[in-house]
Amino acid sequence: MRYILRRLGFFIVTLWAAMTVNFFLPRLMPGDPAMAMIARFHGRLSGQSLHAMEAAFGVNTNQSLIAQYFAYLGDSLTGQFGRSLTFFPDTVSHVVFMALPWTLGLVGVTTVIAFILGTLIGMIGAWTRGGWFDSVLPPLFIILSAFPYFWIGLVAILIFSISLGWLPTGFGYTNGEAVTFTLPFIWDVVRHAFLPAGTIVITSIGGWILTMRNNMIMVLNEDYVRMARAKGLSASRIMFDYAGRNAILPNLSGFGMSLGFVVSGAILVEYVFSYPGVGYMMLQAVLNEDFPLMQTLFLFITLAVLIAILVVDGVTVLLDPRTRRSS
Template sequence: MSYLLRKLGIFIFTLWVAATLNFILPRLVPGDPVSVMLAKYQGRLDPSAVDALKIAYGLNDLGSPISQYFTYLGNLVSGDFGRSISLFPTPVIDVVMRALPYTLGLVGITTILSFLIGSALGLYSGWQRGKAGADAVVPVALFLNSMPYFWFGLLLLYVLAFQLKWFPLSGALDPFPGDAFSASWWASLARHAVLPVLTILVTSVGGWLITMRNNVISVASEDYLAFARAKGLSERRIVNRYVLRNALLPSFTAFGMSLGFVVGGSILTEIVFSYPGLGYYLYQSVTNLDYPLMQALFFFIALAVLVANLLVDLINVILDPRIREGRA
């Protein structure tokens, strides 16, 4: 219990630090959202609109930095991140909620699939090492893991979308996909997701495979496996009960962190395919100096990583008895 309370305290403290840095860093950048918007429209805005814009962005009565900070924390708790500059006057939270399902559906599901496939292949390759099939997957995994995924995405776009016209070139839906959640809507969503899914899946499986293979090889040399064989346990039971469980723990920790970063989206992949997820909007917020949107996305990424890390710690307590006994 003390372990969990300590982890919860670290979570709350780290989240507060992340939120505080999120408040400080944008204020170190010269200018303000109104100046950015005036520069963007190059004098085409009526000067009388400046006061209205300051009111819209909450810059008309800033107060002291301390009062700004507590106002910021209050707005953060209520989910008020202000209005987007690049998509003005859309509230930032609306932009995030609109893009979040695309990112969770695309990057989240693909991350889970790549972890399961890569770990299964890594278990086979590590346990059956020395056999032709098990050893053959290693150079393939190394090649896929070293291949830039944005390059592979561009290759898929050129061959399968531009040349063969099997899949759409960009976006997440057709212009007129039909009623939301209808059969035609789901078909359109699936067709647009095939190439991004292939890009992330093919280029990420290799990393999980190599990690799991190394873990299995390390576990295979432990004395408790020799003891299990001496007890007459079958190879299948040894793999499932001893090898898989112990080899999976380090990979599972990395997997939890990967799930946390899912909220940030696969930025380059979403840019290549113009897929309207959080990664795409994060890139747009940086290029357009959209500080409110950038600030919100950074906060959600930090929150997701911290939550994922906390959940991994909780699950490790269940999987690893050494933690429950206070020895790890």
């Protein structure tokens, strides 16, 4: 219980620090969202329109910095993030929650798939080290992970979309179709997600394979593994229950961080495939100087990473009894 309370305290303090930094960074940059919107209209706006935009974007020059800070904390806790400059007059909350399911479905699923496949391949490669499996698959995926995301994506588009015509070149679904939960629409979404998902898996699986293989080789030299072999236990039980369970523990922290960064999306992949996710939206926000949207996205990323770390800490406590003992 004391361990959980310590982690919760760390979570609260870190979240407060991140929100504080997130508040001051946009205010250290020149200009503000209202002025950026005026630049779009080449200054053809009245003073009343300027004040209306400042109120809409949450920029109140009559308040002190401290008052703005506490107003920002209150608005963040209640989900009031202002209006987006890029998608004006939509609110930032509406814009983010429209793109979030696409990123969670694409990057979240592919991150889990890459972790599971990489862990299994690394585990089997360490168990059969020196054999054909260990000599072919791990080096192949590690080499592929060295290629940039966007390069693999462009090659995939060239081969499977342009040359063979099997899959769409980009976007989340066919333009002009209504978003429904029918089987034809779901299949259309899956077809559009196949290439970006394959790109993410290919370029991220190598790291999981390498770390799991190294951890597994170290664990296989431990005394309790030798004892399990001496007792005549089956190879599958030794590999999964004795060696694999302990070798995977260092990888859980990295997996938790990866799950947290799912919210940020794979920016280059979503940009190459014009996928309507958070990563593509973040790039648009930066290019359009959309400070409210950038601020909200950074806050969501921080919150997701902290929650993922907190969950992974809980899973580690369940898997490793040593973490439950007091020093």
